[in-house]
Amino acid sequence: MEGRLGSSPLPQPQNLIGTWRRFGVTGPVYEIVDVGQMLSDDDCLMRVRLVETGEELDYRFTDILDDPREH
Template sequence: MLHIEPQSLIGTWRRFGLSGPVYEIVSEGKKLHSGDETVRVRVIETGEELDYKLADVLDDPKER
């Protein structure tokens, strides 16, 4: 599996699934006990910020 550096995604936009809300990746997150990495995202619709697994980000479609 190709490893993506989280900092290379900062400032990019994606969508939760095919029809979910758009979010922007705003910073690196933390490493979870499970070994998963997270990034901090901001949901554009609400302004809410949350940690989201990097693996899930990579599965989400890019937004233009």
């Protein structure tokens, strides 16, 4: 991958699969379940599953990096 996703300071999207994060400081917890489509701005969509509801949705990789990790 080229651009932001290919630079070394950022984790690779596939390495986040199976990890847990939270939407913001107090938002719901989600699990990262898959890598989705690449976007034209060197970002990509990730498939995430909300723990509370089981609902799955696409969420930007760069937004995931801003969310706190959940243990």
